[in-house]
Amino acid sequence: MIRNELQGIRAIAVLAVLIFHFNHNWLPGGYLGVDAFFVLSGFLMAQILSRKENILLSDISLFYKRRINRVAPAALFVILISIPIALIYLMPFEMRDYSASLVGAVTSTMNIMIANKIGYFSPLADNQPLLHYWSLMVEMHFYLLIPWVFFWFRGVNKVILALSFLLIISFVYANYRSQIAVNDAYYLIASRAWEFIIGSLVFLLSNKLNFMKSAVISHLAPLVFAGYLLFFDSTIQHPSIYTLPFIISMVPILLESSKKGSVSELLSNKYLVYLGNISFSFYLWHNLFVFVLKQNYLDLNILHLIAVFVITVISSHLSYKYIETPFLNKESSNAKNKINNKYFYLLLIPFITTFGVAGYKTDGYSDFWKLHNSPQSVKSYELFVNGKKYNLPSKSEKCIANLSSFAELKTFLSNDCRKDHGKALLIIGDSHAIGVFRAIYKLSKENNIKDKFIIGLTKGSCKVYSKRPDCFFNDLRIDSSLITENFSKVIYVQRNFDLSKLNQSSTFLGKLADSVKLIWLGPRIEPGIEARKFVRQGCNSQFKYNDIGQENLIKINDILLREISKTKVEFVHAKEYDIDKYGDCSNLFWRDSNHWTQQGVDAVSKKLLKVMKLYD
Numbered sequence: 363m364i365r366n367e368l369q370g371i372r373a374i375a376v377l378a379v380l381i382f383h384f385n386h387n388w389l390p391g392g393y394l395g396v397d398a399f400f401v402l403s404g405f406l407m408a409q410i411l412s413r414k415e416n417i418l419l420s421d422i423s424l425f426y427k428r429r430i431n432r433v434a435p436a437a438l439f440v441i442l443i444s445i446p447i448a449l450i451y452l453m454p455f456e457m458r459d460y461s462a463s464l465v466g467a468v469t470s471t472m473n474i475m476i477a478n479k480i481g482y483f484s485p486l487a488d489n490q491p492l493l494h495y496w497s498l499m500v501e502m503h504f505y506l507l508i509p510w511v512f513f514w515f516r517g518v519n520k521v522i523l524a525l526s527f528l529l530i531i532s533f534v535y536a537n538y539r540s541q542i543a544v545n546d547a548y549y550l551i552a553s554r555a556w557e558f559i560i561g562s563l564v565f566l567l568s569n570k571l572n573f574m575k576s577a578v579i580s581h582l583a584p585l586v587f588a589g590y591l592l593f594f595d596s597t598i599q600h601p602s603i604y605t606l607p608f609i610i611s612m613v614p615i616l617l618e619s620s621k622k623g624s625v626s627e628l629l630s631n632k633y634l635v636y637l638g639n640i641s642f643s644f645y646l647w648h649n650l651f652v653f654v655l656k657q658n659y660l661d662l663n664i665l666h667l668i669a670v671f672v673i674t675v676i677s678s679h680l681s682y683k684y685i686e687t688p689f690l691n692k693e694s695s696n697a698k699n700k701i702n703n704k705y706f707y708l709l710l711i712p713f714i715t716t717f718g719v720a721g722y723k724t725d726g727y728s729d730f731w732k733l734h735n736s737p738q739s740v741k742s743y744e745l746f747v748n749g750k751k752y753n754l755p756s757k758s759e760k761c762i763a764n765l766s767s768f769a770e771l772k773t774f775l776s777n778d779c780r781k782d783h784g785k786a787l788l789i790i791g792d793s794h795a796i797g798v799f800r801a802i803y804k805l806s807k808e809n810n811i812k813d814k815f816i817i818g819l820t821k822g823s824c825k826v827y828s829k830r831p832d833c834f835f836n837d838l839r840i841d842s843s844l845i846t847e848n849f850s851k852v853i854y855v856q857r858n859f860d861l862s863k864l865n866q867s868s869t870f871l872g873k874l875a876d877s878v879k880l881i882w883l884g885p886r887i888e889p890g891i892e893a894r895k896f897v898r899q900g901c902n903s904q905f906k907y908n909d910i911g912q913e914n915l916i917k918i919n920d921i922l923l924r925e926i927s928k929t930k931v932e933f934v935h936a937k938e939y940d941i942d943k944y945g946d947c948s949n950l951f952w953r954d955s956n957h958w959t960q961q962g963v964d965a966v967s968k969k970l971l972k973v974m975k976l977y978d
Contacts, residue, residue, distance in 0.1 A: 369638025370629025391594035404561025454726035461721025738900025749959025764818035783815035
């Protein structure tokens with residue numbers, strides 16, 4: 363029997379994840395609810411596997427069977443329901459990724475497949491209704507491995523030593539990997555195992571952790587837990603040592619405490635316990651409903667959140683009662699509650715797999731999609747697909763490259779390009795800088811500019827003031843000599859701008875401008891229209907821009923132009939180079955609300971040519 367307070371913490375964790383997926387600005391650290399699930403799973407698996415002193419192979423087989431019957435039925439059913447929803451809302455290229463995720467879900471490899479495909483914090487994540495299944499894959503990988511520790515290392519003390527050793531390896535690896543490969547660290551079991559293992563060790567060492575039940579720690583831990591949910595955002599290295607206090611804050615809850623007025627008593631509230639009981643189904647369903655809502659409404663409010671919560675609770679209650687429970691309750695004599703496992707799996711798994719493989723091979727059922735959409739929508743989609751086919755430097759163009767890390771830059775600068783062409787031109791910044799790099803490359807290829815040694819140092823969300831662990835500006839703030847010694851001109855680009863970081867940014871860029879010519883292209887005046895709206899409505903429709911967002915970006919450009927003119931940095935207002943049209947039936951300039959298509963790049967390059975000549 364699972365303790366009530368543990369069900370209560372499950373409820374809080376799943377609510378945190380729901381709010382984060384609904385609007386990450388409302389609860390920046392809400393995604394840590396998944397980490398809480400990992401710790402709880404580790405605790406409960408140790409509890410299950412410790413029931414017998416010596417684990418046999420038959421016990422491992424039974425363990426696997428029960429874990430599959432615990433996770434698979436509801437997960438497969440929600441997948442089944444998601445298929446028609448995906449067919450309605452997803453464009454073919456999204457449907458292709460979704461189809462691949464179906465195969466990944468059935469084979470428990472989805473987390474591996476998406477580790478280098480879609481970042482959890484990317485806007486693209488909103489268009490994948492099953493992306494949250496990655497955590498189920500990590501759970502399954504843990505279930506696959508943990509019984510063997512108890513099988514190979516007989517006795518509690520040996521198991522504790524083995525788990526402690528694995529914890530250290532995983533923790534060190536997570537710290538290392540989360541600095542250089544954020545997606546790998548986030549999605550894969552190697553850098554997540556330590557969270558599970560902490561839960562397991564808390565159970566195994568519960569008699570030796572009485573100090574964690576002290577009044578001070580018991581009251582401080584919930585504050586740490588809540589503080590992380592409120593303030594720990596995606597810019598902080600994770601999973602890593604920075605995550606550790608959040609994980610440790612769960613220990614007093616895991617160590618049973620029944621004091622009157624304690625946090626455990628509060629977590630044992632019947633409503634939280636009920637939500638904890640259905641939390642697995644709740645986790646499966648919630649993102650599907652959030653996905654549907656985001657496809658239909660641009661601006662979501664608290665009423666939308668309440669609606670999602672209510673329908674998720676209803677769906678979760680039904681799937682818990684009629685799908686989850688019957689698969690585990692084999693002792694029940696009620697024939698109505700019994701489901702033939704074999705036929706359930708034999709029907710769903712082949713169907714989902716076949717549908718996924720077919721969707722992937724047919725480019726997301728593109729012919730089906732075209733058949734059920736207007737000629738204008740089909741034309742819009744063709745413009746969109748072609749717009750993402752960017753002209754990139756060939757292998758023979760050895761002195762032109764777009765890089766994403768400080769280490770890559772150091773390596774690239776060791777070639778002979780400096781000897782042949784002198785100092786290079788650098789385009790540096792976040793994902794908006796990638797578009798500028800493409801435009802500059804086009805100008806170079808057409809011999810409109812003299813630069814032939816061109817480097818892009820670009821990475822999504824990597825701004826001059828960013829402290830993301832994988833952002834190259836962390837290295838450059840320590841030592842910028844690599845730039846001042848190897849580049850004659852630098853073009854800085856970023857999306858939007860946090861004006862509270864103006865002094866910090868202007869100081870850093872101003873120092874660079876003392877040694878190199880530095881041009882800052884102001885934040886684009888984004889249209890605020892997603893390509894799916896362009897496709898759905900058809901290329902012949904009239905599109906209204908996000909006037910409030912555009913006015914704000916113009917204001918930011920105006921302020922930056924005024925303030926940056928006090929330094930040696932040459933600031934270019936976005937009006938001087940950006941595009942003021944989204945698209946029509948001949949051209950599509952934007953592939954989403956703020957990034958250019960190849961046609962957009964072509965149009966911008968003509969304007970950038972004037973800028974380049976002006977500051978040459």
